[in-house]
Amino acid sequence: MNEKKQDPSDTTSRDDAWVKSMGEFWGNLAGQWLSQAQQQPWTLGGNSANPKSQATMDAALKNWQAIAGAMARPESISSLLKGSGAMPEMLLHMAQSSLGGFGEMHKKMIERLGRVGASAKAYDFQDIDENIFRIWTDIYEKEFKQFFQIPQLGLMRTYQEKANQVLDKYNFFQSTLSEFLNLLGLPFNRAMKVMQDKIGEMAENGTLPEDTKVYYNMWVKVLEGHYMTLYQTPEYVETMARTINALAEFSAARDAVLEDLLSQLPVARKSDMDDMARELYELKKRLRKLEKEQTK
Amino acid sequence: MTQSNIPVDLILAKLAEEADKVQSRASKASEVLLDDLDTAIAKTPYEVVYQEDRVKLKHYLPRTTIRYKTPLLVTYALINRETMLDLQPGRSVVERFLDSGIDLYMIDWGYPTRKDRFLGFDDHINGYMDNIVDFIREQHKLEKINLMGICMGGTFSVIYSALHPEKIKNLVTTVTPTNFDTKKGLLHVWMEHIDVDRVVDTYGNLPADMMNLGFLLLNPARLMIDKYVGFMEHMDNKTFVENFVRMEKWIFDSPDLPGEVFRQFIKDCYQGNKLIKSELEVGGRRVDLKKLTMPLLNIYGKFDHLVPPEACEQLVEKVGSKDTEDICLETGHIGIYVSSKFQGEFAPKIAGWLKDRDHLPPKKVVRKKTAAGKKAPAV
Numbered sequence: 314m315n316e317k318k319q320d321p322s323d324t325t326s327r328d329d330a331w332v333k334s335m336g337e338f339w340g341n342l343a344g345q346w347l348s349q350a351q352q353q354p355w356t357l358g359g360n361s362a363n364p365k366s367q368a369t370m371d372a373a374l375k376n377w378q379a380i381a382g383a384m385a386r387p388e389s390i391s392s393l394l395k396g397s398g399a400m401p402e403m404l405l406h407m408a409q410s411s412l413g414g415f416g417e418m419h420k421k422m423i424e425r426l427g428r429v430g431a432s433a434k435a436y437d438f439q440d441i442d443e444n445i446f447r448i449w450t451d452i453y454e455k456e457f458k459q460f461f462q463i464p465q466l467g468l469m470r471t472y473q474e475k476a477n478q479v480l481d482k483y484n485f486f487q488s489t490l491s492e493f494l495n496l497l498g499l500p501f502n503r504a505m506k507v508m509q510d511k512i513g514e515m516a517e518n519g520t521l522p523e524d525t526k527v528y529y530n531m532w533v534k535v536l537e538g539h540y541m542t543l544y545q546t547p548e549y550v551e552t553m554a555r556t557i558n559a560l561a562e563f564s565a566a567r568d569a570v571l572e573d574l575l576s577q578l579p580v581a582r583k584s585d586m587d588d589m590a591r592e593l594y595e596l597k598k599r600l601r602k603l604e605k606e607q608t609k
Numbered sequence: 610m611t612q613s614n615i616p617v618d619l620i621l622a623k624l625a626e627e628a629d630k631v632q633s634r635a636s637k638a639s640e641v642l643l644d645d646l647d648t649a650i651a652k653t654p655y656e657v658v659y660q661e662d663r664v665k666l667k668h669y670l671p672r673t674t675i676r677y678k679t680p681l682l683v684t685y686a687l688i689n690r691e692t693m694l695d696l697q698p699g700r701s702v703v704e705r706f707l708d709s710g711i712d713l714y715m716i717d718w719g720y721p722t723r724k725d726r727f728l729g730f731d732d733h734i735n736g737y738m739d740n741i742v743d744f745i746r747e748q749h750k751l752e753k754i755n756l757m758g759i760c761m762g763g764t765f766s767v768i769y770s771a772l773h774p775e776k777i778k779n780l781v782t783t784v785t786p787t788n789f790d791t792k793k794g795l796l797h798v799w800m801e802h803i804d805v806d807r808v809v810d811t812y813g814n815l816p817a818d819m820m821n822l823g824f825l826l827l828n829p830a831r832l833m834i835d836k837y838v839g840f841m842e843h844m845d846n847k848t849f850v851e852n853f854v855r856m857e858k859w860i861f862d863s864p865d866l867p868g869e870v871f872r873q874f875i876k877d878c879y880q881g882n883k884l885i886k887s888e889l890e891v892g893g894r895r896v897d898l899k900k901l902t903m904p905l906l907n908i909y910g911k912f913d914h915l916v917p918p919e920a921c922e923q924l925v926e927k928v929g930s931k932d933t934e935d936i937c938l939e940t941g942h943i944g945i946y947v948s949s950k951f952q953g954e955f956a957p958k959i960a961g962w963l964k965d966r967d968h969l970p971p972k973k974v975v976r977k978k979t980a981a982g983k984k985a986p987a988v
Contacts, residue, residue, distance in 0.1 A: 537828060561804075587723070
């Protein structure tokens with residue numbers, strides 16, 4: 314009565330038998346393949362047409378036979394089954410770690426996006442119409458730019474990095490250009506305001522000119538004055554310089570991508586031509602110097 | 610009932626009148642614009658007598674007897690083209706010089722391409738200019754020739770004359786920037802803040818379109834609006850349209866500026882102001898303005914927004930020459946050359962000044978300053 318009753322839900326013995334039989338099956342099969350392979354005419358006498366591949370095949374079959382044999386041993390089966398019990402837990406842990414990491418990264422990105430605009434608090438929103446483009450440029454630089462600078466990995470990383478650079482530089486150029494164009498538009502708004510005031514004043518005094526050309530001349534003069542004032546301001550000079558720099562940076566990033574594309578085609582790249590031009594320039598300079606020295 | 614302060618009836622009548630005029634003008638304008646317009650520029654005949662790479666030397670065919678022993682070489686800027694001096698027959702500085710009997714040469718810098726991006730001050734001044742001066746000296750069997758520079762070409766001429774004073778008899782500078790430390794000209798203010806290395810390293814040469822846009826932005830109200838409103842108002846006038854198109858052709862016929870020239874011009878001149886302090890180095894040699902011992906005539910425009918008087922007027926004080934003259938004309942940067950009125954003043958002035966110094970050895974003359982194009986008082 315001490316016979317252990319088999320639990321119907323216990324699959325250990327069934328698994329043991331299955332693993333053992335599978336190990337024996339694959340071990341025998343590998344042994345047969347090996348012996349058949351050795352009997353093939355193209356392997357006889359070591360006259361194999363491709364001895365290296367035959368040797369590789371033989372080694373693989375022997376390995377497979379050895380592994381299958383080892384797997385069929387009771388201690389291996391027990392170890393495997395023990396491990397298999399721990400596997401779901403391990404996999405769950407791995408999945409939790411990975412998801413947790415991605416979740417954290419995602420959360421931080423969302424947080425960063427949520428902060429968008431917070432850095433612009435230093436500006437006076439009473440002048441939001443005039444500051445909006447500057448605010449946007451600042452927001453872009455502080456909050457969005459970093460997304461294009463996430464390190465790229467793998468075989469294509471260099472190309473991907475360059476493509477990201479183009480997008481980043483293009484976005485930045487667009488935001489500085491908007492800021493610059495907005496500044497250039499300001500004198501129009503101001504000139505219009507001045508004209509309204511002047512016309513109102515003249516209407517009150519009964520001195521409105523009949524000739525429309527007079528209004529136009531007045532407007533152009535006021536507009537010119539506003540531009541001259543704007544051009545002298547540090548804000549304008551600084552924005553202009555930043556726009557030119559942003560355009561140059563975008564052009565350089567775009568050229569870098571185009572150079573990569575061109576390198577796949579049978580045409581010279583700009584940098585190749587520049588190298589050649591520099592060599593030609595230096596050679597000509599040396600030649601002229603020598604010519605001058607000789608004619609002296 | 611009181612009468613309105615606003616003469617609505619008169620304004621409306623004027624508007625109606627204007628509308629009629631516009632309609633009539635538009636009808637005539639279509640005839641003018643479709644007509645055979647003469648808009649060619651630089652028509653005065655010349656020969657190309659020397660060429661090196663893209664740079665050519667024009668020698669104008671005499672229109673009268675040559676009355677000067679010393680030929681005149683005109684050096685234009687690398688920005689825009691020398692054709693401005695010969696926009697149209699009857700309104701041409703070139704014609705006026707030729708009619709005075711001057712044997713006239715002019716440098717045509719050509720259109721720099723990307724391969725010219727490495728050419729700097731040294732290559733243009735000690736290279737092309739020096740070779741051209743040597744060529745003319747050899748042709749005329751002369752030790753020295755007369756040199757006239759315009760705008761950046763004037764800056765080049767000042768540098769050249771300081772480095773090669775033994776080859777220049779008389780120097781004429783017109784609207785020539787030599788002192789860059791001024792806030793009067795917008796270019797001077799703007800250029801202080803430009804990251805020239807980034808621009809040159811990216812583009813190689815400074816693109817002409819970028820330069821043109823910069824010049825238009827200097828005064829958009831006048832250059833981008835009022836100018837074309839003026840054109841619309843006169844487009845039924847064939848002569849006006851022809852002159853306008855000639856000017857447009859010249860303004861937008863802009864070569865790219867060689868990158869290294871731009872880099873050095875901005876860094877050493879606009880940002881470093883080295884020329885007027887005799888600290889500039891070209892080709893490994895210091896440009897010492899005291900070496901400018903030849904007679905110097907310095908002409909500039911009172912209303913020049915690109916090269917204001919403050920950028921020009923210090924030169925005569927800094928040179929080694931005792932024979933100097935400053936002339937400040939009441940006009941702008943381009944007006945000196947294209948306005949009939951100022952052409953009539955400044956071209957004969959230069960011709961006369963050169964004539965005075967052509968036959969006789971240079972006299973000791975006290976420094977003179979002439980305002981608004983008036984004749985300098987006799988000393």
